Amino acid sequence: MALTAERIVEASLAILDEYGLADMTMRRVAEALGVKAGALYWHFPNKQTLLAAVADQVLDGLETLSRPDGNWLGEWAAAVRFLLLAHRDAAELVASTRAMGLGRVDPAAQAREVLVARGATEDEAEGVAQAFMHFVLGHVMEEQTQSQLAALGVIGGFDGERSQRHFDWGVRLLVAGSERGVAQTAARLE
Structure with missing residues (x-):
């Protein structure tokens, strides 16, 4: 399955729910997706933009x-x-x-x-x-x-x-x- 921004956000949200914000690292997200951390940076230039995308996902139901x-x-x-x-x-x-x-x-x-x-x-x-x-x-x-x-x-x-x-x-x-x-x-x- 191709690595997409949506898959990265889904994996990040699952990690947030299980481990909390402090443990939601780029490395942990990459491991959950079976890729190297560097692959995430093709979709998100830094952790802050990934966190923003996860926050958007949380609030999307409003x-x-x-x-x-x-x-x-x-x-x-x-x-x-x-x-x-x-x-x-x-x-x-x-x-x-x-x-x-x-x-x-x-x-x-x-x-x-x-x-x-x-x-x-x-x-x-x-x-x-x-x-x-x-x-x-x-x-x-x-x-x-x-x-x-x-x-x-x-x-x-x-x-x-x-x-x-x-x-x-x-x-x-x-x-x-x-x-x-x-x-x-x-x-x-x-």
Whole structure:
């Protein structure tokens, strides 16, 4: 079977899930594919671009909001969280990819577009979208770390239901604050 970028990303994602981000090396990916590490560089010039492609794969399932009404911002945040929780260390992977400005999938772009369409300024929309992304990434990183530590017996346990409640509360707080801020701006502009 020919070595393709898609096969490399699939193998990398499988390694991420089994061993974690720290152990997802180019050498390990190459070994999983039965090739030398140098063969990967025909498709990805460096490890960072491979990590970005893996992050894109993780986030590819984020669907476009066809009807951005009701609690759309909370639903969007929950959808991003769901995708991140599906893969070990995915929040750390996506955060590092975003920090480097790599990757083609920007989950915050969807939120920005909807916020602007609902009356937010570009700056407000960017601020709200980034605040939500920072909250979701930070929350999921902590969830994934605690879950892994509990599995290793380092901490007593991980309470997923409690974590879900904390996430929901944080999202409600961010939604209320962002809606209030956007409404104040809209009133000033009228």
